[in-house]
Structures are given as C-alpha cells and as structure tokens.
Amino acid sequence: MPKKFAEKLDKLSSKPLVKYGVYLTAVILFFALILLPPILGIIIKWDAMQDVLGNGELIARALNAVKNSFTIAVLVSVLDVVAGIPMAWLVTRGKSRWLNVLDTLADVPFIVPTAVLGYSILLFWSDSEKGISAFFGSSLISPGWLLVALLHFTFSYPVVVRVIVGALLDYKIEYEQASRTLGAPPLTTARTVTLGIIKPSLIAAFILAFARSISETGATMMVAGAFENGPVFIQNMKNAFSVQPPLVSQAVYEGSTVFASLILIAVSCLIFAVVRIFATRFKLPIKGAWPSLERKLSYSSATLTRNSVALLVFFAIVLIPSLFVALPAFEALSTNILPNALAGVSPWDEYWQSLILSYSLGAIVTVLNVLVGLPMAIVVARKRLGTSFSSALNVLVDIPIIVPSVALGASLRFFWKETLAFIPDVWLLVFAHLAITYPYFVRSMSAAVERIGIELEEASRTLGAKPLTVFRTIILPLTKYSMFSGAVMVFTRSVSETGATLAVTSLKTAPVVLVDWVKGKIDVSPLEIGLGCGFLILFSFIILLALRLIIKGKGRY
Amino acid sequence: MPDVRLVNVTKRFGKIVAVDNVSLHISDKEYFSILGPSGCGKTTLLRLIAGLIQPDEGEIYIGDRLVNDVPPEDRDIGFVFQTFALFPHMNAWENVTYGPRVKGFDVRKAERIGHEVLEMVKLHERLDAFPNELSGGMMQRIAVARALAAGAKLLLLDEPLGHLDAKVRNELRYEIRRMTKDLELTAIHVTHDQSEAMAISDRIAVMKKGKILQVGTPQELYMNPQSIFVAHFIGGSNFLEGFIAETKDKMAVVELRGEVKVQAVNKGVNKGERVVLAVRPETFTIKKGRGKGENSIFGVIERVAFEGTNIRYEVRLENQDLVVVVTPSLICEWFNIGENVTVSFQPENAHLFVYPEVGLREETAVE
Known part of the structure; x- marks a missing residue:
C-alpha cells in the first residue's frame, strides 16, 4: 500500500498543476503565516505614528x-x-x-x-x-x-x-x-x-x-x-x-x-x-x-x-x-536541590512542564519548517516562479529576522490574538516561532539546493524519474547536512526564544520560566537557577548530538 | 638551472603506496612526461615535486636544492592543473598577473609580463573575461599563461589537456611544447594518453602501481619495451603465449599453441621456459592465401574496420589465437571477412618476455 501510494504521488508530481500548486501553496503560506503577521500589525497601526511625530x-x-x-x-x-x-x-x-x-x-x-x-x-x-x-x-x-x-x-x-x-x-x-x-x-x-x-x-x-x-x-x-x-x-x-x-x-x-x-x-x-x-x-x-x-x-x-x-x-x-x-549547577549536584528537582518539588514541577512544552514546540516548529520551507527553498534556489518574483521572495524571506522581536511579538499578538481571537494559545506560539525560525531554514536549504548542479536533476529526469523521485533520490540526500544544520538552527532558536514568546502568550516555555527565576519573580536560589540552565543546555546538547549521529549513521550522504 | 632529481621517493596514503621508491632524473630544459593508467601514482609524483604534498621517504631536488621542506611558493615552479583552477573571482588579466603581483614585482614589470604571456597564448583580446566566460581551450591557455607569468623555469602540467575535446587537444599539445622550448623551460607533463606523451616528449617515464617501469625516449619505449606492460601501454601489442622449443645463437624458437613455431630474438630465455611474444599490429605483413616462409602463420579474416589512415583486421590464426593486424589503407591490399590470409613478422620486430607470475591479464591490466 505505501509503495502504491508513493507511486501515485510520484505520478501526480509530474503534473504541472500539482507541481505549481505545491510551490504556490508554499508561497501563500509564507505570506499568510510568516511575512504578513509580523509586519501587518505594525503597518495597521500606522496612524498611531501621528501622535509621536510631533x-x-x-x-x-x-x-x-x-x-x-x-x-x-x-x-x-x-x-x-x-x-x-x-x-x-x-x-x-x-x-x-x-x-x-x-x-x-x-x-x-x-x-x-x-x-x-x-x-x-x-x-x-x-x-x-x-x-x-x-x-x-x-x-x-x-x-x-x-x-x-x-x-x-x-x-x-x-x-x-x-x-x-x-x-x-x-x-x-x-x-x-x-x-x-x-x-x-x-x-x-x-x-x-x-x-x-x-x-x-x-x-x-x-x-x-x-x-x-x-x-x-x-x-x-x-x-x-x-x-x-x-x-x-x-x-x-x-x-x-x-x-x-x-x-x-x-x-x-x-x-x-x-x-x-x-x-x-x-x-x-x-x-x-x-x-x-x-x-x-x-x-x-x-x-x-x-x-x-x-x-x-x-x-x-x-x-x-x-x-x-x-x-x-x-x-x-x-x-x-x-x-x-x-556553573552553580555543579555545586547543586551535591546538595538536596538535585533530588528535589528530580522529584518535581515546586518550583521544579513548573520547570519540567515548561521543558516538555519547549521541546515539543521546538519539534513541531522544526517539522512545520521542513514542510513549509522546503518547497520555498526550491522556489528561491531554482527560481521556479519566474526570475523576478523568485528574487523578490529571496529578499522577503529575511524580513522576519530583522523585525525587533518585541515588535514582532506585539505585531503577532495584534494579528492573531486581536484579529483572529479564536486561535488557541499553543498555535499562536507555534506561529510566532515559525515566523522567527523560518528564514534560518530557508536560507540554509536554498543555498544547499543552489550548490547542486541542475544537470544532476536533469540526468535523473532523463533516466525516467518523476519530479518527486528526483527530489527524494537526488536533492534530499545531497542536501542532508544543510537540512540538518537548518533544522538545528530552527530547533535551538525555538527552544531558546524568549521575547516573542512573552509577547504572544502566557504559556510558559523553559526560557520564560528561567527568566522568571532570574528576575526574581519566583523565589529560587542561584544554585537552582544554575541547575535549571544546566539541564536545559545539557538536554539540548544531547538531542543535537543524537540527531547528528543519526544523520551521520545513514550512509555517505 | 632546474633539473629535477628524485631519490628513493615514497608516498603512502594509509595502506596504499601511491609512489613506491621512485628515483628519477629530469634534465634541465627537457620536456619530460610521466605516463600511466589512472591511479598509477603519476599525479601524486607531480604534486610531490610541486610541494603540494610531502614524501614519506626519499629526497627531492630542484637544481641543487633539496626541497623536501620547501613550501610550494618557494620552489619557483609553474603548475597547470587538470581543472585549470582559474580563480573564479578574477578576470583573465588578474589571473595571469597574479604570480608577478604576489611575488612583489613592481607594477610595470608585472604588467609587461602579463602582456607578454597573453600575447604568447594569443588571448590578448579576452583579458577582461572571467573564467566562466571562456571556452575550455581558452581557459587552458590562460592557465598556461598564468603558470608561465610567474617566471618559473620549471613547469609542471597535470593532465593539462584532459578536459578538452580531441581537436583542441591535438593543437594545444604542440603549442605547449613549442612555448616551453622557446622559453627554455624544464617541463614535467603528466598524462594517461600515450599518443600525447609520444608526440611531445623528449623522454617518457611509464608508471604502474606507484613504480616506474621504464624511462626512455618515445622511440626507445616503442622499439624496445622492457616489460609486457610497456609493450601493451605504448602503441599496443598482440600477445602470443608459448614455450621456448630451442635456443641458438641470438635467436629463440618459440612453440605457440597448435605446435606453430616462430623465431624471435632471444633476450635471455632458456629452453622449456614459458614465454609471451609481443608483436605490434603494424609490424605484421598480411598476404592473400596460404603463404610460406619465416614466421608465417595461416589464418582467416574475422573482422575488418576501416579507420581512415589504416585498416584494422582481426585474424583468427590456425592455432586459434586471435591477432590484430593494422595496415596503411592507401598503400596495401584490402581483404574481406572470411578470406584466407597468411600473416608474418620479422624476428627482430617481436619482443620476447618470460610469462608473468601474476598472469597475462593482470600484467596488462590498466585499471
């Protein structure tokens, strides 16, 4: 069944309507989810400038x-x-x-x-x-x-x-x-x-x-x-x-x-x-x-x-x-803070929940980036939607990372929360992180696709491969490391993001909890702060290392 | 003056011995080629001379100077890469004048040299062009001009014609030789193309599996190959297997399959020894019908190929050996498939070798 399904998809991918449908969807999603929310909130409030210009x-x-x-x-x-x-x-x-x-x-x-x-x-x-x-x-x-x-x-x-x-x-x-x-x-x-x-x-x-x-x-x-x-x-x-x-x-x-x-x-x-x-x-x-x-x-x-x-x-x-x-994390290991932390005694209960939220969020955002960002990277790298439009997209992709994150957060909140109030907080968070991390992924992938000679794709097509097969068997294996480094940037950026998270939701991710601790909103000792930061760094490090090993383990490319 | 001397040079990559105890002397102003199949270590040898890699053992001298520890920029060499390696962010002029500039020549001198070498390769009108705007042949000329402009007396060429089409390749090889001779340079040219090496070299070293098998002028290698591999790689040969039936004076009688007996010049083989007789396709004569005489073998034409200058026949001999015979198309009689013929050769045109321990197929393998 999966094989048949793959064959069906393969056949579909050679139809221009489907191919351009995928590219156009990626572009529409880019405008709707990534580009407009961060700047629309600012542009709509244009009139507010009148009050300060004087x-x-x-x-x-x-x-x-x-x-x-x-x-x-x-x-x-x-x-x-x-x-x-x-x-x-x-x-x-x-x-x-x-x-x-x-x-x-x-x-x-x-x-x-x-x-x-x-x-x-x-x-x-x-x-x-x-x-x-x-x-x-x-x-x-x-x-x-x-x-x-x-x-x-x-x-x-x-x-x-x-x-x-x-x-x-x-x-x-x-x-x-x-x-x-x-x-x-x-x-x-x-x-x-x-x-x-x-x-x-x-x-x-x-x-x-x-x-x-x-x-x-x-x-x-x-x-x-x-x-x-x-x-x-x-x-x-x-x-x-x-x-x-x-x-x-x-x-x-x-x-x-x-x-x-x-x-x-x-x-x-x-x-x-x-x-x-x-x-x-x-x-x-x-x-x-x-x-x-x-x-x-x-x-x-x-x-x-x-x-x-x-x-x-x-x-x-x-x-x-x-x-x-x-550093105090090492000191904390020999005190009763470690057992308390592991047992989830307050405030660690909230910490562990936030950590799970952060990593789940990071994983979801990474997967979404791959789905939405990959076709966009190909459009940009191969100029699939005309030279001038694709070049314009190439510039627009960078915009979400130059909007100050506090302004981005405010803008996103205005766009999602005040305009489309029905969106649950978790999704708001996902969209905010998607907007912030998207440029890293698309930049990294489009550069990698550009480096693959077009003749490799052409060779594959002349040997009878349909577009999806070309993508699966040529582009994907050859850009594996760039995809990995793009995904690493997305994941780590999402896990470490603070400003925009604070701006769009009251949900607490790990960085938000740690900021609360650091700013003294919750009474914790420096040792606990050290241990909290230490866990986050250690777990992130382990996840990245594991990913790197898995990717390395799969053949030469 | 840049003669080049290698003394017992060895280079290993892990377990692979790329260059195996090679000693070589290349004279000043000589055009020297290193010839061999892919993976034989010839490029490694050239890179050792250039200083791009260091030998594990042995000594390399350029002139009287031991250069083992001298970095490439101080060896006073010019190097032409197989892929040309023209700097993609510089135009032809900047590429060509790069050497004089980084060596600190004053601007006027650098520019004068630039004009001279571009004149020499006849690309003066393209000095503003970037590498991606030039054809393969033009890139190759710029690469040579760039190497010459650095003013070195030793030019190293790593398969410099390998990426060009046949016509351009044939023209440029003579041009490169002419330039090096005009400028009185020592040139070391690495190639896997025996016709290229034969056409332009003063001397050739034939390499196989990291070792040098024979060094000599093109004529020496062709007329007097000292191993089965050289007989095979330079010019090509038919190999007939047999035993020494008897030896007398300087001659040996070889009994081939099917009790066919032929004579060859004896180069130190003994009676009863298993041997291989190498006969070049162009040294056979071919006549219609069953002929008699010294070293004549009867056979039938199996295939014919018209190659323009020559006609190539595959002849099945009466002892079932298959030989290739090449005759000039304009001055020799033509034969058809199925015709009975007699092929013959002069004893002094056949080369006698002891049968190799590794077998004939392995001995002549080029991969």
Missing part, C-alpha cells in the same frame, strides 16, 4: 536608539566575521581530533536561551562578587553599550562560524594550491584567493549576525542599563505603558513602536540591498601584495599566535561567559 523629544530619543542599534550591529557583525574566520579556519584545516569537539562547542551559545544568556553575561562581566569582576573588586564592565556589544558578539558568533565552516568545507582546495604554486605564501593566498571566493558566505554571515543584533530584545534588556537601542527603546516604552498608572498613553506607546520598527526594518532592508549589490563589485584588495611581510605572518609562530588568539576569543568572550550562569 513630539520632537521622543522622536530624537527613538532616532538615537535606532542609530545605536545600527552602530552596534555593524560593529558586532564585522568583529564576528573577523573573529569567525580564524576559528572556522582552525576547525576545518586543523588536523587534531579535538577540533570536532571545538566545532560542537561553538554551537553552545546558540542553545542557551537568549534571556538567560543575557543574565549569564551580566553575571560574568559585571557582577562584582561572582564573575570575572570579582578579581577586580568592582564591576569590570557595567551594563551599557559595551556589554550589549559583548552580548551581541557572543550570540551571533555561532551562526557566523557555522556559515564560514560550511563555506570552507565546500571550497575547492585546488585554488589555494594554484595560488601557492604561483608564489603566494599562505596568508596572501587566504587573503586574495580563499576569502575572495567564499565572499558570498562571508556576506551571508554578516547579514545573519547583523539581523540578529538589530532584532534581539530579551537579553539586550538585561545588559543595557541606561543604554537604549531600537528594541530596548520599544521595550522601555512598553514597560512605561504597562505600569500602573501608565507613564505614557497607549497611542504614544504604539506610535513609537511603529516608528522605531519601521525605521529599523526599512534601513536594514536598504543596508542588505546595498551590501548585496555592492559586495559583488567590491573586491578584496588583491592589487597590493606585501610578500615579505605576509611571508613572515604566514609561518608557524604567526599561525600559532593566530590560533591562540582565535581560541582565546572563543573561550574568554564566547563560551565561558555563555555558560557562566550554569
């Missing part, structure tokens, strides 16, 4: 916050790419077996819920009793722009490294060898040939880091102090409206949210477009060559220094600060 002081404050957002985003994305290159190089070109472990460790900041990550970084850099500041007697880095920059650097780092590692693995080593035989030392080769060829991936890494920095709210709030960037400004306005009695009117709150969000979205789109257009024309400086200097910088002592700096940056700025909050 308020010069508020506008100046909003503009200043938006400017801060872009300054931090540009600074952090550039630094991330600069720091990510030597790390990715070490991971892909080094010969030690330990590099696999290092590669996996680079994903850790992605697993930590963003709000918890913010708290962890705050503890590490600012807490004068616990973190690194304890050595100095006072707070080393107080909440403010520098701490925000450090935080953003940390949470974007895994994405940047993941993208560059992928590019270096796909890259043909022959170009490097050709350059070496022409007389270029390794550093000159890397600068003029390798980085030039993987430039599209460097740009993709930059854009992902930039978008994440522009939109992140939950963690930034924790470390911002008096500093305001776009999302913090929106959150501050929301807080000012939420207190009793409200410090600002609803119109001012909504107006400033719309104003700040629109500028962030518009300027980000503009920057992405400019980067995409000019990056193809912009060339790395290959004209100049400094043979003697670059030769000196190419050999062992310089390489050792470069690797050491890359590792130092990773451990000191990324990994240890991210995991710092979970």
Whole structure:
C-alpha cells in the first residue's frame, strides 16, 4: 500500500498543476503565516505614528536608539566575521581530533536561551562578587553599550562560524594550491584567493549576525542599563505603558513602536540591498601584495599566535561567559536541590512542564519548517516562479529576522490574538516561532539546493524519474547536512526564544520560566537557577548530538 | 638551472603506496612526461615535486636544492592543473598577473609580463573575461599563461589537456611544447594518453602501481619495451603465449599453441621456459592465401574496420589465437571477412618476455 501510494504521488508530481500548486501553496503560506503577521500589525497601526511625530523629544530619543542599534550591529557583525574566520579556519584545516569537539562547542551559545544568556553575561562581566569582576573588586564592565556589544558578539558568533565552516568545507582546495604554486605564501593566498571566493558566505554571515543584533530584545534588556537601542527603546516604552498608572498613553506607546520598527526594518532592508549589490563589485584588495611581510605572518609562530588568539576569543568572550550562569549547577549536584528537582518539588514541577512544552514546540516548529520551507527553498534556489518574483521572495524571506522581536511579538499578538481571537494559545506560539525560525531554514536549504548542479536533476529526469523521485533520490540526500544544520538552527532558536514568546502568550516555555527565576519573580536560589540552565543546555546538547549521529549513521550522504 | 632529481621517493596514503621508491632524473630544459593508467601514482609524483604534498621517504631536488621542506611558493615552479583552477573571482588579466603581483614585482614589470604571456597564448583580446566566460581551450591557455607569468623555469602540467575535446587537444599539445622550448623551460607533463606523451616528449617515464617501469625516449619505449606492460601501454601489442622449443645463437624458437613455431630474438630465455611474444599490429605483413616462409602463420579474416589512415583486421590464426593486424589503407591490399590470409613478422620486430607470475591479464591490466 505505501509503495502504491508513493507511486501515485510520484505520478501526480509530474503534473504541472500539482507541481505549481505545491510551490504556490508554499508561497501563500509564507505570506499568510510568516511575512504578513509580523509586519501587518505594525503597518495597521500606522496612524498611531501621528501622535509621536510631533513630539520632537521622543522622536530624537527613538532616532538615537535606532542609530545605536545600527552602530552596534555593524560593529558586532564585522568583529564576528573577523573573529569567525580564524576559528572556522582552525576547525576545518586543523588536523587534531579535538577540533570536532571545538566545532560542537561553538554551537553552545546558540542553545542557551537568549534571556538567560543575557543574565549569564551580566553575571560574568559585571557582577562584582561572582564573575570575572570579582578579581577586580568592582564591576569590570557595567551594563551599557559595551556589554550589549559583548552580548551581541557572543550570540551571533555561532551562526557566523557555522556559515564560514560550511563555506570552507565546500571550497575547492585546488585554488589555494594554484595560488601557492604561483608564489603566494599562505596568508596572501587566504587573503586574495580563499576569502575572495567564499565572499558570498562571508556576506551571508554578516547579514545573519547583523539581523540578529538589530532584532534581539530579551537579553539586550538585561545588559543595557541606561543604554537604549531600537528594541530596548520599544521595550522601555512598553514597560512605561504597562505600569500602573501608565507613564505614557497607549497611542504614544504604539506610535513609537511603529516608528522605531519601521525605521529599523526599512534601513536594514536598504543596508542588505546595498551590501548585496555592492559586495559583488567590491573586491578584496588583491592589487597590493606585501610578500615579505605576509611571508613572515604566514609561518608557524604567526599561525600559532593566530590560533591562540582565535581560541582565546572563543573561550574568554564566547563560551565561558555563555555558560557562566550554569556553573552553580555543579555545586547543586551535591546538595538536596538535585533530588528535589528530580522529584518535581515546586518550583521544579513548573520547570519540567515548561521543558516538555519547549521541546515539543521546538519539534513541531522544526517539522512545520521542513514542510513549509522546503518547497520555498526550491522556489528561491531554482527560481521556479519566474526570475523576478523568485528574487523578490529571496529578499522577503529575511524580513522576519530583522523585525525587533518585541515588535514582532506585539505585531503577532495584534494579528492573531486581536484579529483572529479564536486561535488557541499553543498555535499562536507555534506561529510566532515559525515566523522567527523560518528564514534560518530557508536560507540554509536554498543555498544547499543552489550548490547542486541542475544537470544532476536533469540526468535523473532523463533516466525516467518523476519530479518527486528526483527530489527524494537526488536533492534530499545531497542536501542532508544543510537540512540538518537548518533544522538545528530552527530547533535551538525555538527552544531558546524568549521575547516573542512573552509577547504572544502566557504559556510558559523553559526560557520564560528561567527568566522568571532570574528576575526574581519566583523565589529560587542561584544554585537552582544554575541547575535549571544546566539541564536545559545539557538536554539540548544531547538531542543535537543524537540527531547528528543519526544523520551521520545513514550512509555517505 | 632546474633539473629535477628524485631519490628513493615514497608516498603512502594509509595502506596504499601511491609512489613506491621512485628515483628519477629530469634534465634541465627537457620536456619530460610521466605516463600511466589512472591511479598509477603519476599525479601524486607531480604534486610531490610541486610541494603540494610531502614524501614519506626519499629526497627531492630542484637544481641543487633539496626541497623536501620547501613550501610550494618557494620552489619557483609553474603548475597547470587538470581543472585549470582559474580563480573564479578574477578576470583573465588578474589571473595571469597574479604570480608577478604576489611575488612583489613592481607594477610595470608585472604588467609587461602579463602582456607578454597573453600575447604568447594569443588571448590578448579576452583579458577582461572571467573564467566562466571562456571556452575550455581558452581557459587552458590562460592557465598556461598564468603558470608561465610567474617566471618559473620549471613547469609542471597535470593532465593539462584532459578536459578538452580531441581537436583542441591535438593543437594545444604542440603549442605547449613549442612555448616551453622557446622559453627554455624544464617541463614535467603528466598524462594517461600515450599518443600525447609520444608526440611531445623528449623522454617518457611509464608508471604502474606507484613504480616506474621504464624511462626512455618515445622511440626507445616503442622499439624496445622492457616489460609486457610497456609493450601493451605504448602503441599496443598482440600477445602470443608459448614455450621456448630451442635456443641458438641470438635467436629463440618459440612453440605457440597448435605446435606453430616462430623465431624471435632471444633476450635471455632458456629452453622449456614459458614465454609471451609481443608483436605490434603494424609490424605484421598480411598476404592473400596460404603463404610460406619465416614466421608465417595461416589464418582467416574475422573482422575488418576501416579507420581512415589504416585498416584494422582481426585474424583468427590456425592455432586459434586471435591477432590484430593494422595496415596503411592507401598503400596495401584490402581483404574481406572470411578470406584466407597468411600473416608474418620479422624476428627482430617481436619482443620476447618470460610469462608473468601474476598472469597475462593482470600484467596488462590498466585499471
């Protein structure tokens, strides 16, 4: 029966009506579920802007916050790419077996819920009793722009490294060898040939880091102090409206949210477009060559220094600060907290429920992403719906990740909750997470599909395969790893998302519970917070590792 | 001056010995080819000379310099890759002037060299083109120009014509040889195409399973192959199995299947020994009917193929051996399928080998 069913599906897939039906459904679902809800909520409240446009002081404050957002985003994305290159190089070109472990460790900041990550970084850099500041007697880095920059650097780092590692693995080593035989030392080769060829991936890494920095709210709030960037400004306005009695009117709150969000979205789109257009024309400086200097910088002592700096940056700025909050977990193991936690004594009962909700949600969102995102990735990569429309879709796919998550949450709530009130909370949560994670999956998959030569598909068709069989037997096996890395990003992003979850529902996912604990809404000890974070990180790590092993186990591709 | 010397060089990949204790001397200004079937280790040998991989044992000298620990950029070589490896993000001009630039030549010198080499490969009008805008032949010329522009006196070519169609391949091989001779370069050319190697090389090394079987001029390899494999791989041969019936002076009488006796020049075989007689298809003469005389064997034409310059016959001999005979189509008589003929050969044109321990099929295998 299943075989017959598969044959039937196969036959159906060769009918143009069915094929384009699938693509069109994917596009319609994209507009209906992913693109419109996050921005429609903002656009519909357009009128609210009238109330703030006359308020010069508020506008100046909003503009200043938006400017801060872009300054931090540009600074952090550039630094991330600069720091990510030597790390990715070490991971892909080094010969030690330990590099696999290092590669996996680079994903850790992605697993930590963003709000918890913010708290962890705050503890590490600012807490004068616990973190690194304890050595100095006072707070080393107080909440403010520098701490925000450090935080953003940390949470974007895994994405940047993941993208560059992928590019270096796909890259043909022959170009490097050709350059070496022409007389270029390794550093000159890397600068003029390798980085030039993987430039599209460097740009993709930059854009992902930039978008994440522009939109992140939950963690930034924790470390911002008096500093305001776009999302913090929106959150501050929301807080000012939420207190009793409200410090600002609803119109001012909504107006400033719309104003700040629109500028962030518009300027980000503009920057992405400019980067995409000019990056193809912009060339790395290959004209100049400094043979003697670059030769000196190419050999062992310089390489050792470069690797050491890359590792130092990773451990000191990324990994240890991210995991710092979970350190008390080890101490908690020897107290009665562990048995209480395992027995589900309050507040752990709520914690375990939230953990189950988080992982179920992550799994559902991942499956939905595969179903809705795969056809879209093919449409974008193969330009199946006409060149211009497909290219436009290619740009639109990125929008949900540049909308500040607090504005996205507000917009989603408005769209789903206030307009379509019948939708149950769980589905609201699923849709919110789907919107946030969709770009990661489609980006990752469409890049992978683009890399498969069209002639492979054509060969398969000439051998008698129907479109669905081509997809099943050629595209799917060849893009397995990209699909996996896309799914990993979706899953971890969903499990760690805080801001939008808080905005759309009162359901408590694990990050929401942990934020409650961290903010002292529920009375728990630091050891319990550590253990709570530790469990979440450990379980996520185990799930990812298991997935990786299952994928690896199934043949060569 | 860049002569190249390899002394007992071995390279292993896990359990596979890709290059097995190879010693070789390539003279200055020589056009030298390394020829062998796929997987014989020839590309590995070239990459060892280039410094792209390091030997496990042995020494490699370029000129008088031991280069085992010298990185590729300091070996002063030019390398042409099978896939060309033109940098896709640079146009033809940038690709060609890359070497002079990264070596720190001043801009004028780099540009002068760029113009010279592009002139040499006759692609001056395409200097703005990116690799994906060029045909296979053009990419190959740019790849050669790029390697030449680096100013090296040693040019290494890894199957440089492998990706081109037959017509372009034939033209370019002579062009490459002419350029290297004009510029007085030492060239090491790796190929699996024996006709290419024969046509352009001063000397050829034939490799099999990581070992060098024979080194010599194309004529030496063709006229005097020292192993069954070389007789098979260079030019092609018919192999007739038999025993030595008797030896006298410098000759040996070989008894083939069906008690057919022929004579060949004795190269150290003894009476009673099992042997293989290699006879090239073009050294047979073929006549109508049953003829008599030295080394004449009666047979019937089984297949005929007209190849243009030559006609190729498959003849079933009276002892049931099948031989291939090739004759020039314009100056020889033509025969039809089923016709009775007599094939014969001169004793000095047959090569006598001891029957290989691994069997004839394994000995002549090219995979």
